[in-house]
Amino acid sequence: MGIGGSGASAAARLAKETGYEVSGCDLEESSITHRLRKEGIAVSLGHEVSHLKNLDLLVHTPAVFYQSLTHPEYLKAKAKGIALTWEEFMAEYLQKGKYTIAVAGTHGKGTTTAMICRLLETAGLDPTCEVGANLLDWEKKNNRVGKSKYFVFEADEFRDKFLIYKPDLAVITSIGMEHPDYFKDFNQVLSSFVKFARKAKVLVINGEDAGCQKLIKEIRGSRGIRVIKYKKLTKVQAKLRFPGEHIRSNAAAAWTAAKVLGVKDKQIRGGLERFGGLERRFEFKGEVEGAKIYDDYAHHPTAVAANIAAMRELFPKKKIWVVFQPHMYSRLERFFPEFTKALQKADRVVVTDVYSRRENGLPKPTGKELALSIGFPKATYVGGDLNNVANFVRRNVSPGDAVIIVGAGDVIKVSEALTSGPS
Numbered sequence: 005m006g007i008g009g010s011g012a013s014a015a016a017r018l019a020k021e022t023g024y025e026v027s028g029c030d031l032e033e034s035s036i037t038h039r040l041r042k043e044g045i046a047v048s049l050g051h052e053v054s055h056l057k058n059l060d061l062l063v064h065t066p067a068v069f070y071q072s073l074t075h076p077e078y079l080k081a082k083a084k085g086i087a088l089t090w091e092e093f094m095a096e097y098l099q100k101g102k103y104t105i106a107v108a109g110t111h112g113k114g115t116t117t118a119m120i121c122r123l124l125e126t127a128g129l130d131p132t133c134e135v136g137a138n139l140l141d142w143e144k145k146n147n148r149v150g151k152s153k154y155f156v157f158e159a160d161e162f163r164d165k166f167l168i169y170k171p172d173l174a175v176i177t178s179i180g181m182e183h184p185d186y187f188k189d190f191n192q193v194l195s196s197f198v199k200f201a202r203k204a205k206v207l208v209i210n211g212e213d214a215g216c217q218k219l220i221k222e223i224r225g226s227r228g229i230r231v232i233k234y235k236k237l238t239k240v241q242a243k244l245r246f247p248g249e250h251i252r253s254n255a256a257a258a259w260t261a262a263k264v265l266g267v268k269d270k271q272i273r274g275g276l277e278r279f280g281g282l283e284r285r286f287e288f289k290g291e292v293e294g295a296k297i298y299d300d301y302a303h304h305p306t307a308v309a310a311n312i313a314a315m316r317e318l319f320p321k322k323k324i325w326v327v328f329q330p331h332m333y334s335r336l337e338r339f340f341p342e343f344t345k346a347l348q349k350a351d352r353v354v355v356t357d358v359y360s361r362r363e364n365g366l367p368k369p370t371g372k373e374l375a376l377s378i379g380f381p382k383a384t385y386v387g388g389d390l391n392n393v394a395n396f397v398r399r400n401v402s403p404g405d406a407v408i409i410v411g412a413g414d415v416i417k418v419s420e421a422l423t424s425g426p427s
Contacts, residue, residue, distance in 0.1 A: 005055075005077060006065030007047055008034045011160075014134045014147040015063065015090040016045055018098055021149040029055055029077075051077040061086050063093040066165060094134065094157070095168050102132070102155035105261065106169050108200055109177030110161070110193070110215070111307050112254045116177050117158045118282050119258035123275040124154055127267045131156050137282040137301065144283060154265070159200065161193070162186060166200050174204035175261050177254060179215025182304060184338035190215070198222045206230045208260045210253060234260040242276045246286055248314030250307075255279075284416060286314060286408075290423035294403025295325070299419040303331040303412035305342035311408055312349045319406045326350040327393060327418055329371075329411030330358045336369055344377045352400075353383040356393050359413025390414065394421035 006012050007028025013036050020026045020043075027046040030037055037047045048055070053076050056062060062081035066089045073079075081087035088096070107117040114136045121133040122141060130150035134157040138144040159166035159174075162183050179197050181190040194215060201207050201223050210216045211233030223229060236253035237244075244255055255276050262272050281287060284301040291297060298315070302308045308328065315324045326347060330336040336343065336358060347353045355375040375385035386393045397407060397418070409419045 005051065005062055005075075006030055006067055007040060007045070008032070008036045009065045009067070009090075010036075010136055010146060011134070011158075012063070012065045012090045013040060015094050015098070016040065017043065017145075017147050018094070018132065018134060018149060019063075020045060022098060027055075051075045053077055053080050056080055056084075056086075059086065061088065061093065063088060063090050065090065066163065069163070089165070091160075091165050092168055095170075098132075099155050099157075099169075101153075103153045103173075104169065104171045105131075105154065105156045105173045105175070105265075106159040106166065106171035106200075106204070107157070107175045107177070107257075108159040108161060108166050108197070109175075109210075110180040110182045111304065111310070112177035112250060112257070113158050113160075113175075114282060114301075115251065115285055116175060116254040116257045117156060119255060119276065119279055120175070120261050121148070121156050122279055123258055123262040123267060123272055124156065124265065125150075126275045126278070127262070127271045129154055129265065129267070134158065135282070136160075137285060139280070139282055140287075141280040161196055161200070164196050164199075167196070167203070169200075169203065171204045173206045173208065173261060173264060174201060175208045175257050176201065176216055176219065177210055177257050178213045178306075179219060180304075180306060181338075183335075185332065185334045194218055194222070202226055202229065204229060206232065206264060208232050208234060208257060208264065210257065211235050212253070232260060232264065242273050244276060245279065246281060246314070247317040248286070248310055250310040251286075251314065286311065289419045292398055292407075292422045293401050295401040295405035295407055296322075297419055297422055298406070298408040299416060300408060300410045301412055302410040303335070305339050305346040308343065308410055309346035309349060311410060312346065315406055315408055322404055322406045323351045323402070325352045325354070325397070325401065325405055325407040327354045327356070327397060327407065327409040327415065328374075329356040329413050329415035330374060331412040332360050333358055333368060336374065340369055340374065340377070343374060347374075347378050348382065351382070353378055354393060354396060355383060355385050356390065356411075356415065356418075357387050359411065359415070390417040391421055394418045397422060 008030035130152040131154035372385040
């Protein structure tokens with residue numbers, strides 16, 4: 005239920021390849037539902053009680069909890085005792101008997117998970133994997149089924165979902181304030197990460213991140229946890245295909261985790277240097293009017309700033325554009341000054357309307373207010389249909405400019421419109 009989501013679709017694919025009979029439903033069509041059908045998974049639109057006929061389990065997206073608890077399909081499954089989230093299904097059924105490697109962190113967990121998967125794969129350790137984004141090395145899939153004991157996956161802190169896992173090896177890339185619609189402050193975020201860390205047997209953690217340093221102090225003296233700190237790689241240690249301090253930090257996390265599992269340094273270095281990246285993670289999309297177009301999922305000021313810095317590193321002499329779609333009013337409100345400061349580091353900024361689907365009665369602050377805070381003429385607000393945004397960029401970029409389009413909503417439509425030609 006909600007099979008079109010990134011995590012739910014990965015769990016469905018893993019289940020099917022493991023031997024389960026799988027079907028699914030979602031509210032609307034998407035590229036994911038189309039692809040699932042091609043892969044032999046029946047997908048229907050809408051939520052109907054009839055879907056429960058002959059089912060052993062209803063595996064649903066956690067979005068049910070904050071969108072609507074009144075779906076008849078969900079209510080009947082709950083009454084029958086067969087409803088569980090896809091994370092619970094993965095932990096209880098798919099990971100049973102496996103050596104689990106859980107990757108958590110406010111930022112960087114997707115890329116780090118993917119890097120670890122690729123390192124273990126190329127080293128012949130044949131892992132089973134679940135990643136929150138599609139790997140370009142896997143023909144845009146976000147999962148694989150291996151025959152070994154290793155199971156690598158993302159562990160999401162939102163609503164404390166990562167606390168259902170008991171990882172053999174946990175990786176924490178960063179800890180900062182995030183998800184203001186759930187966590188009231190940083191201390192609550194830190195408390196959740198401390199609980200997660202204490203579930204692990206081995207903890208690989210970022211020794212340079214301030215939040216991680218606080219966690220290390222909190223768990224000092226805890227029995228049964230082996231703590232291994234890492235610091236970001238230098239450009240000399242590994243010649244990565246992607247720029248940015250944050251990428252070199254993610255690579256260091258993957259290197260350290262792979263080394264714990266016995267992979268040799270030479271294999272690790274080679275694997276990291278060949279790593280092809282993920283969809284919507286500093287992904288090069290093409291060119292328009294002589295300007296290079298990149299796309300990224302960044303929706304937190306720290307991630308936005310990291311992407312701008314990476315663009316500067318890659319294109320030190322080009323004009324850097326950022327097209328930013330704020331994701332949720334609560335996040336924009338909580339981090340408004342930080343977003344303003346981060347986006348002012350670009351040469352030109354285009355701000356869209358706020359993308360918000362799980363909030364009610366929160367119409368402020370707006371994308372226009374953010375653009376005004378960044379300041380004219382650096383920032384421009386372009387509201388309405390995202391084709392308006394694409395057309396504005398197309399009309400105003402110059403040959404040699406570099407554009408990165410960032411956000412966790414549907415802002416990918418801008419890069420797709422730009423690189424598919426005039427609308």
